[in-house]
Amino acid sequence: MKKTAQVVLINKEGLILGVSRKDDHYDFGLIGGKMDPEDNDNPTATAIRECKEETGLDIHNLRLIFAIHKDGFMGYTYLADYSGEISFDEPHVVKWQPMEVLVNGKFGKYNKLVSESMNDMGIDYIYDVDINEVIKDVTSLISNNIFNVSIRYILKDNSLNLYNIFLEYIDNENNIYTYLHDEEILDKELKTLSIKYGIILKIDYSHYIK
Numbered sequence: 001m002k003k004t005a006q007v008v009l010i011n012k013e014g015l016i017l018g019v020s021r022k023d024d025h026y027d028f029g030l031i032g033g034k035m036d037p038e039d040n041d042n043p044t045a046t047a048i049r050e051c052k053e054e055t056g057l058d059i060h061n062l063r064l065i066f067a068i069h070k071d072g073f074m075g076y077t078y079l080a081d082y083s084g085e086i087s088f089d090e091p092h093v094v095k096w097q098p099m100e101v102l103v104n105g106k107f108g109k110y111n112k113l114v115s116e117s118m119n120d121m122g123i124d125y126i127y128d129v130d131i132n133e134v135i136k137d138v139t140s141l142i143s144n145n146i147f148n149v150s151i152r153y154i155l156k157d158n159s160l161n162l163y164n165i166f167l168e169y170i171d172n173e174n175n176i177y178t179y180l181h182d183e184e185i186l187d188k189e190l191k192t193l194s195i196k197y198g199i200i201l202k203i204d205y206s207h208y209i210k
Helices: 044-055 099-102 106-120 131-144 183-197
Strands: 002-008 016-021 023-027 032-036 058-069 073-083 094-097 149-157 162-169 200-203
Touching: 002 058, 002 094, 002 106, 016 044, 016 099, 016 149, 023 099, 023 106, 023 183, 044 073, 044 149, 073 106, 073 131, 094 099, 099 106, 099 149, 131 183, 183 200
Parallel strands: 002 073, 162 200
Antiparallel strands: 002 032, 016 023, 016 094, 058 073, 149 162
């Protein structure tokens, strides 16, 4: 049977160490990979090796927190302690992230199950992105691209991984497009912010507040 091993590392701030895909540095997942012959059919050996290769960190005190058989693979996920400095030669990005960013990645379904298992076990970690930081960035973006408009609030739709941005007007006008500096630039910069936070940000033009 083919086997894989994943590793959850949590820093003192409660963030989880994510590793991006080699061809997409904004798509993050857990540390880990497929078992090699050198691992001697031992998933903990796979976890230790993969973590060292992908991050440069040494891990110990591995605790199994999730396991599942799916699509011909038996996957094992471990919570571990770590030491050393982040250092690697592979063409990816290694970054401390809230779990939400990993759940939004290509292997999000698996990472969501890991997250639910961590919740059941009472493991402390940060799940949600920092909405206050998102608001700061979006506020700056809006002020540069839409005149006389400000953010009223940002509402999260959990089912779609969507953060709807609701706007309000500073004056008495009621047509937001009158105030757009450059809609194409705005959409492009909003997409950049979405990538930065691993979420989908969208201005809800249909529910603006006058």
